[in-house]
Amino acid sequence: MKDSLKKIYQIIDDLSSSNTLKKYRVVSSSQGSWLIVDDKKVLNLCSNNYLGLAADDKIRQASIDAINKYGVGTGAVRALSGNSFLHEELEKALAKFKNVEAVMLTNSGFVANLIAVQTLVDKEDIVISDELNHASIIDAIKLSQVQTKFIYPHNDLRGLEEKLQEAKVLQKEKRSDGTDKIILIITDGVFSMDGDLAPLPGIVKLAKKYGAVTMVDDAHGEGVVGKGGRGIVDHYNLHGQVDIEVGTLSKAFGVLGGCIAGNRKLIEFYKQKARPFSFSTGLSIPDTAALLESVKILSNSPSLVENLWENAAYLKAGFQKLGFDTGHSETPITPVMIGDEIIAKTLSANLFEEGVFATPIVFPMVPKGKARIRVMPSSSHTKKDLNFGLEKFSIVGKKMGLISR
Numbered sequence: 001m002k003d004s005l006k007k008i009y010q011i012i013d014d015l016s017s018s019n020t021l022k023k024y025r026v027v028s029s030s031q032g033s034w035l036i037v038d039d040k041k042v043l044n045l046c047s048n049n050y051l052g053l054a055a056d057d058k059i060r061q062a063s064i065d066a067i068n069k070y071g072v073g074t075g076a077v078r079a080l081s082g083n084s085f086l087h088e089e090l091e092k093a094l095a096k097f098k099n100v101e102a103v104m105l106t107n108s109g110f111v112a113n114l115i116a117v118q119t120l121v122d123k124e125d126i127v128i129s130d131e132l133n134h135a136s137i138i139d140a141i142k143l144s145q146v147q148t149k150f151i152y153p154h155n156d157l158r159g160l161e162e163k164l165q166e167a168k169v170l171q172k173e174k175r176s177d178g179t180d181k182i183i184l185i186i187t188d189g190v191f192s193m194d195g196d197l198a199p200l201p202g203i204v205k206l207a208k209k210y211g212a213v214t215m216v217d218d219a220h221g222e223g224v225v226g227k228g229g230r231g232i233v234d235h236y237n238l239h240g241q242v243d244i245e246v247g248t249l250s251k252a253f254g255v256l257g258g259c260i261a262g263n264r265k266l267i268e269f270y271k272q273k274a275r276p277f278s279f280s281t282g283l284s285i286p287d288t289a290a291l292l293e294s295v296k297i298l299s300n301s302p303s304l305v306e307n308l309w310e311n312a313a314y315l316k317a318g319f320q321k322l323g324f325d326t327g328h329s330e331t332p333i334t335p336v337m338i339g340d341e342i343i344a345k346t347l348s349a350n351l352f353e354e355g356v357f358a359t360p361i362v363f364p365m366v367p368k369g370k371a372r373i374r375v376m377p378s379s380s381h382t383k384k385d386l387n388f389g390l391e392k393f394s395i396v397g398k399k400m401g402l403i404s405r
């Protein structure tokens with residue numbers, strides 16, 4: 001064993017002995033309302049497949065047809081020989097769907113955030129970020145090596161304005177190349193652990209007042225909020241007023257990949273300069289063809305999004321009737337607040353025994369003492385499915401003394 005790696009192996013030994021090693025359950029069915037997990041049929045209440053598109057028949061067929069015609073891989077980065085016309089079509093379709101000038105595809109939502117931040121700002125600029133932003137935003141800021149970063153209290157516009165005032169003073173000093181420092185405000189659109197919305201109109205107003213650039217990560221908003229799932233910018237009718245919209249294609253769109261949307265010049269800048277775009281092969285043919293079909297379905301079927309919201313309202317009301325605390329979500333994300341990590345993990349394990357797959361969310365995904373089961377409804381759940389889930393939560397919750405009704 002190499003001495004320098006001993007500490008790494010020790011971490012694994014410690015996690016094992018404290019029984020906190022993450023265990024990855026194995027799924028052997030297609031994604032849907034019900035899954036086969038570790039060889040057991042269970043109700044799926046923990047995927048981000050909001051609209052049930054991950055295994056949709058038309059999407060499967062689009063992938064198969066594309067594979068038959070064009071194969072699987074794209075052979076090289078897009079700047080060389082890997083720029084499929086399907087990539088170009090998908091970027092156009094997404095731009096139309098989101099009502100923006102241009103879109104750039106990335107290989108994941110995580111990578112989209114890395115690119116959006118790291119390519120735009122460097123150590124001489126200023127970033128202001130919500131304290132509950134997604135891990136990929138935190139890592140993106142680190143990667144940018146920005147020296148001046150402010151974290152503002154979650155969704156607190158007064159806190160944000162205080163940071164903007166400090167940033168404005170610092171901005172008086174020019175960068176070493178003589179240009180103005182960029183002040184970049186970053187927020188999630190829908191916060192993934194609580195399901196609450198960013199106060200985007202207030203953020204945009206402050207950004208205008210202080211000359212800051214705005215970026216929103218709409219991973220849990222696309223396909224979910226706004227008209228027909230057009231996202232957080234559409235929800236607040238802020239078209240053209242948010243500089244950078246980041247999205248994922250792995251959740252409501254049901255496949256894989258990410259995107260950055262904005263004005264034509266900004267997107268061209270990313271396409272020219274982003275390192276993870278220039279030096280990494282683009283999305284595969286089946287992924288891209290599947291996504292083209294997803295966008296088509298979403299553009300033409302607002303009922304999918306309506307079903308999702310109806311199911312979410314039904315489930316939230318059901319949990320509340322049972323006496324569970326579902327936090328302050330404004331979206332289909334339904335956190336069943338538990339607090340203690342061990343209790344959340346035990347609840348999840350007991351639910352699994354009863355045929356319900358609902359994973360616990362614990363530190364570092366949420367602060368210590370705020371463990372929860374994040375229940376995720378999908379438009380593909382039937383009322384019978386949801387009733388099954390609620391009944392099992394009721395049985396296990398009572399057995400564990402978490403609820404009395």
Ligand SMILES: Cc1ncc(COP(=O)(O)O)c(C=O)c1O
Pocket residue numbers: 108109110111113134136188192217219220248249250257258
């Ligand atoms: C808010 C947010 N941003 C970005 C991502 C990353 O998306 P992807 O899974 O496509 O990499 C996630 C996924 O968990 C997310 O919840």
